[in-house]
Amino acid sequence: MSDDKGPEFWRWTESNWVNPDIRWQEAQFLTGGIDVGSVSSQAVIMADGVLYAYGNRRTGSDSQTSAQDALNFALEKTDLIQEEVHYFIGTGYGRVNVPMADRTVTEIACHAKGANFMYGPAVRTVLDVGGQDIKAIRCDDTGKVTNFLMNDKCAAGTGRGMEVFSDLLGVPIGDVGARSFEVDKEPPPVSSTCVVYAKSEATDLLRKGWAVNEVLAAYCAAMAERIYSLLERVGIEREFAVTGGIAKNIGVTRRLRKLMGIEPLKTTYDTQLAGAIGAALFGLALCRKGKSRKT
């Protein structure tokens, strides 16, 4: 059915991974974090606070199935079964519908905790650009949130907006960032990041003779500006880290760096995992505190 629609440029790659250096049987606590977002779902298993396995997939039409799919995907390359995991924490937009979750924690707390783990304790400002919202978070050296705001009023300037744009312009989502710099001169940002308006503005610019790369540059720049205004509201403090899928888009992150004058930290972890990693770490902390299972 999808064959006659041609390639779907927005499709990013789903992935799963297992840490070959860990024998889960030796771990005291196995904890799981399930982050069901509006666009992507991640499941992470940690063995005593070390990343053991993960699965990262697109969210399907319902949260329960998406959570289970992500978890099965994470466990696929392991010999671990779900029942061996001591504690699951659900987070993200669909967290109330994660069937295996012993408890839920908001994505705000989880992203700060996850960023602390992925980027180190120096992180003070965390930006998460999700599929449909933008979160600006400040935290202390333990990953505890000190100040946050989330804008989920509309999907302007979010991950889903970028997907729509890559599809519209026929540029694979992974190439958008690099291509947006292949311009002779940086064009002015599009006037709106609203997905609907930006789409018609882009079509208009193409008709005026703009190159595809220039339109990409104009959209990435507008997105960076929108994100920057939200970050300013919580206050920007070094060090700074970006989580979520947009962290992989240099077209946005480099322009944001220019606006902020701060270099974002780098990590070897997949940036989309921050919420799920944070959730698994909360699970571990609750296990260690001896909190009983809650449903």
Add this chain to the structure above:
Amino acid sequence: MLASYGYSDGSGAYFITVDTDKCDGCGECVGVCPGQVLEVIDEDPNDPFRDGPIVVVRKHKHNKIKDDCGRCKPASCRPPLPCVEACPNRAIAHSW
């Protein structure tokens, strides 16, 4: 923790900020709010290690607070906001 609920759009930024270190979940603000914007919940959803009740902006009000708080914010001669005034710990602030 400063927890901000609300949104920003082309017309401005609309956030209610609750200082969770000051809020003790007494709920004085809930009763005086004519827009039913606030509620007390048993646990802070953003901090699994905080014990005790806390005031939050109701989930379905997050993207409507410009309208729902409007009745306490007349364009001229603005009186003190009831929720801000009612709080014995001065834990609530509005951004607009």
